Each structure stands twice: as C-alpha cells, then as structure tokens.
Amino acid sequence: MAWLQLRVNATSATAESVGDAMSECGALSVTFLDSKDTPIFEPLPGETRLWGETDVMGLWQASADMDVALNYLQNQFGQLTYKLEALEDKDWERAWMDNFKPMKFGHRLWVCPSWCPVPDPAAVNVMLDPGLAFGTGTHPTTALCLTWLDGLDLVGKTVIDYGCGSGILAVAALKLGAARVIGIDIDPQAIQASQANAERNQVADRLALHLAGEAELPVADVLVANILAGPLQELAPTISDLVKTGGQLALSGLLMEQQDSVKAAYQDQFENLQVSEQDQWMRIDGIKK
Structure with missing residues (x-):
C-alpha cells in the first residue's frame, strides 16, 4: 500500500x-518534528513539549481525498x-537496517549492529543496535565522545557516563579498558x-x-556527559565535583553558538579546555585543576 504524507509548518x-x-x-x-533541529528537554509527566517552529506530519x-483535508x-x-x-x-525495517552500518571512531573503536559482520575482529568492537534510548554513534555528539574516549588510556580507570542513554559510551569505555563505569540518566528506559x-x-x-540523584557517586578519573547545553550549565557544580584532580572531562550535546556559555560554567x-567540532556540534574537554 502507498501512503500520502502532509507536512504542515x-x-x-x-x-x-x-x-x-x-x-x-x-x-x-500524526508526528511533531522540530523544523530547526533544536534539542529540547525531557517533558514532565503529562506535558507535551513543542518547539518554537514545529512541522506537523500527517499520514x-x-x-484519501487530500483536497478535502487541505480545505478543512x-x-x-x-x-x-x-x-x-x-x-x-x-520494507521499512529492511531499509532502516540497510542504512545502519558499522562505524569506526578514532584508531581502534568500532560500533557494529548485530546484523552486520564485524569489519575488524582485532579492533575494539561495541555491538549495538538502535533502540529506545539515544546513542548509536550516528549523531555527531556521540561520535565526538567516542573518538575522545578512543584517544584516552582508560586501563584501570573509573569512568562516569553522565546521561548514559543507550549506554554506548559506557560500554565503549569498558571495552577500551576502564576498570568500572557508572552510568547516570534521568530516564528509566535509558537505564534498561x-x-x-x-x-x-x-x-x-x-x-x-x-537514576540521577538516587545514589552517592564516587569521584572519577574520567567523566563524559553527552546531554544538552542547558543541563550542562545547570549541572556544572555537580559534574565538576565528580571528577578527581587531574581527571579528564568531556562535554557534548551543544551547538557552536552555545560553546562559550558552557565553557564559562567550567573554566x-x-x-586546558579544548573545543572540537563536527557538523556544527561541539565537544569541550579539559583537565580538572
């Protein structure tokens, strides 16, 4: 069966x-889409959060007589x-699977879906399929964090993944040699x-x-937080206290125009706060004083 899709701004x-x-x-x-690709916060229970400019898509x-629908x-x-x-x-499932291929980050880290052969069995391979929680490696913010983790010596280290989503960064850190990882998120589905x-x-x-706020956390050698610019600024005292002196921090989930305000919250x-960019998304990393 074919379909008709109407997209209204x-x-x-x-x-x-x-x-x-x-x-x-x-x-x-009916689906609501952000017409400007602007991230939003998680809605409160019973709340519908809509963007400033929203495209509404009906199927x-x-x-169907679309003249009647449009006139209405x-x-x-x-x-x-x-x-x-x-x-x-x-076959939308087949098409979706065809578009998700193994991806390499840095020198040795691969993220591979279960239906594809592993390109390099000798590499560090994270097996992960798209699911309910954010993070597969396809988004620039996740890619920036994975590349950063690949460049660290994580052997024996304690890592905190603040805003763990799918767990892709936590799993990557463990496969790269971390002794243990603590994953934090506000969404129970992300924990699952x-x-x-x-x-x-x-x-x-x-x-x-x-879940965030439900456990006392240790200080970590490495902390990565791939969330959004607003929460990164609001959580700056909390996140800063979770990194030991000389420990390493990476913040992502922010756009180019948000980097200065986020840097100011952590400086x-x-x-040695450094900024890296991919497709207008940014990562800030530095060393705890």
Whole structure:
C-alpha cells in the first residue's frame, strides 16, 4: 500500500491544534518534528513539549481525498505552508537496517549492529543496535565522545557516563579498558537500554547504573556527559565535583553558538579546555585543576 504524507509548518501555539485537525480529517498518524533541529528537554509527566517552529506530519492512505483535508485545515487555520507527497510502500525495517552500518571512531573503536559482520575482529568492537534510548554513534555528539574516549588510556580507570542513554559510551569505555563505569540518566528506559547493551557486550559486571540523584557517586578519573547545553550549565557544580584532580572531562550535546556559555560554567574548575567540532556540534574537554 502507498501512503500520502502532509507536512504542515506550525508554531508551538498551533501545532497541537493542527495535529488534532489532521486526525479529525482522516490522518492515520500524526508526528511533531522540530523544523530547526533544536534539542529540547525531557517533558514532565503529562506535558507535551513543542518547539518554537514545529512541522506537523500527517499520514493518510493513498486513496484519501487530500483536497478535502487541505480545505478543512485551511478553513481552521488560514493559509498554510505545507508539502504533500506520496510515500512509496517498502520494507521499512529492511531499509532502516540497510542504512545502519558499522562505524569506526578514532584508531581502534568500532560500533557494529548485530546484523552486520564485524569489519575488524582485532579492533575494539561495541555491538549495538538502535533502540529506545539515544546513542548509536550516528549523531555527531556521540561520535565526538567516542573518538575522545578512543584517544584516552582508560586501563584501570573509573569512568562516569553522565546521561548514559543507550549506554554506548559506557560500554565503549569498558571495552577500551576502564576498570568500572557508572552510568547516570534521568530516564528509566535509558537505564534498561544501557543494562541490555552492557550484557550484550559482556561488560555488565563492571557497569553500575543509577537514576540521577538516587545514589552517592564516587569521584572519577574520567567523566563524559553527552546531554544538552542547558543541563550542562545547570549541572556544572555537580559534574565538576565528580571528577578527581587531574581527571579528564568531556562535554557534548551543544551547538557552536552555545560553546562559550558552557565553557564559562567550567573554566574555574578545569584547565586546558579544548573545543572540537563536527557538523556544527561541539565537544569541550579539559583537565580538572
């Protein structure tokens, strides 16, 4: 079966109403997308968080009369900026799998999905499939952190992965020689995903996982935090206290225009702060004073 997809540009004030109207005129599903690719914070329970500029995407069967749907929407909201297109029916699972290939970071670290052969059995291979939690290596912020970890001597070290998501950074650190890793996240699904990926990679015995604020944490030799610029600034005192003197820190999840404010939040506690960039996403790393 083929499908018709209608994408309407809306705002945070109108997006939910546009989505409701799409459902009323026959949309089988409605999705909200950030039209400017701006990260947002995790919503509170029962809260719908929408972006400043939001695209609302509705999906209809190919036989639907889209003139009727468009007239209904424009009667409700006036002239709309929209795009209507036909979607080819295909094996979406197969297409998705075909687009996720093994990826190399630094000199020795690979992230490999389970359905692909390992390119280099002698390398450090992290086996990980996309899932419910953020972090597969495809996003520049994750790639920046993986490359940084690959360049460290982690043998015997204690590492904290603050905002562990899928556990990709925690598992990579353990496979790169860390003695133990503590993973922290605010999302219970992230804790579950990290545990499952650690078990798949046979490193779960050296990984401790906690919801944020629910455990007293030790100071670490290395801390990596791949979250967002706002939380990185708000958590600067907490994160700084978790790194031992001479320990190493990497912060990611921030855009180019956010680097100065994040650096300012850490510069009193850390020296040699360096900035690395990939596709306009940044990583800041330094040494605890």
